[in-house]
Amino acid sequence: MPTSKTLPYDIIIIGAGINGCCSAYMLTQAGLSVALIDQNGIASGGSGAAGAFISPKISKAGELKEIIGEAHAEALKFYTTHFPEFTLVKPLLHIANSPKEGEKVDAFKYETHLKHSTIPHAIQALLSEDALHSASIYFDIGAVVDAQGVCKAMVKGIDFYPLKVEELIHREGLWHIGEVSTKHLILSIGAYPKLLPIDYVGLHGIWGHRIDIETSTHIPCILHHHVSISPTTKGGVVAIGATHDVHYSPFSGELYDVEKGRGQLLEKASKTLKLNNINILNDYIGLRSGSNDYLPILGNLVDADATLTKCPNIRHGERVDPSTYIYYPNVTMINGSGGYGFVLAPYLAKCLSDFLVEGKALNPALSPARFFPRWAKRQS
Ligand SMILES: Cc1cc2nc3c(=O)[nH]c(=O)nc-3n(C[C@H](O)[C@H](O)[C@H](O)COP(=O)(O)OP(=O)(O)OC[C@H]3O[C@@H](n4cnc5c(N)ncnc54)[C@H](O)[C@@H]3O)c2cc1C
Structure with missing residues (x-):
């Protein structure tokens, strides 16, 4: 475990599967300071079990x-x-x-x-x-x-914290996890419990x-x-x-x-x-982990309670532009790759890096916000 850092990291990534490792690799290459956290070690979840074929989708x-x-x-x-x-x-x-x-x-x-x-x-x-x-x-x-080999090689030299994250605290503009903190949090936790109240995100x-x-x-x-x-x-x-x-x-x-x-x-x-x-x-x-509509998930996370307080009629089917929703400050999810995690990771991690480093917009079709209106309607 690295000696705990007093300065905040630019990025903390929770989940060291292929999505977390590839994001850590690309963001470090782009010059950001990155910490990676996992409860079980590098590529210990679905990524470690994958055949890890780089195959096209026949569909x-x-x-x-x-x-x-x-x-x-x-x-x-x-x-x-x-x-x-x-x-x-x-x-x-x-x-x-x-x-x-x-x-x-x-x-x-x-x-x-x-x-x-x-x-x-x-x-x-x-x-x-x-x-x-x-x-x-x-x-x-x-x-x-080689699923585990490639994940380990991607994160060589990157600060790694072997711990199970139980709660996420946002204070004074930073996310705090144990002794480390960051401005920007990336959740690449696959199909494990979600860490924030984001039941609307359709994953299985x-x-x-x-x-x-x-x-x-x-x-x-x-x-x-x-x-x-x-x-x-x-x-x-x-x-x-x-x-x-x-x-x-x-x-x-x-x-x-x-x-x-x-x-x-x-x-x-x-x-x-x-x-x-x-x-x-x-x-x-x-x-x-796969998403309910089979598209991967990449984007910022809607704060459901705050959004429903601001726009209560979403519950009754009112259409509201996703730019009006309230989002958790600087939390991006990368997930839902189904059987194509190793195929999608370099593409998704590059989009994520372009978004965080160069401010390029993410594809709204991949945003977790796409699941929100339907879920909100079911809450009425
Ligand atoms: C048998 C099998 C074969 C597959 N074959 C292929 C294939 O050929 N090609 C392909 O492209 N894909 C394949 N896949 C799919 C691919 O493995 C997944 O899409 C990919 O692993 C998803 O990676 P991920 O990083 O999103 O999630 P994961 O690999 O599941 O990583 C999530 C990580 O988050 C950690 N985590 C979760 N919660 C916490 C917490 N609270 N605190 C700390 N850490 C936490 C977990 O420990 C885990 O390591 C296969 C999957 C399986 C199971």
């Missing part, structure tokens, strides 16, 4: 697809340029896991500008009949990063499980099918992971059967290809 046209498209290009460039030792670039084979998804894959193929080609014979020879005959797209370039958590294994089967590319199966930056180690279907809820007392989870992952992997001589090396279990 219909829309704002989310556009943002992830831009973020995907930026992320490939960012990780390969700044953290090449934690980044493995490999082709990526995405196989549809249902006829409905197959339709999306086929549609995506015709409109994407990303380079893709037919599946090489050597890879076809590895695939199960089901995988071979499902709709698929083989991208020439995909990437996977999904647990996921990844295993690292050794296998005598050579995996020549990144595969997404029923689960993701991928080579990693750690020579010879193959990662298998999923968030869908492999979730549990320890917060409600439901315990997770790790052994059973491993079995499910391996069974799903076997639907794609046969893995021989498997030795399980590690389990990673983590909570990822």
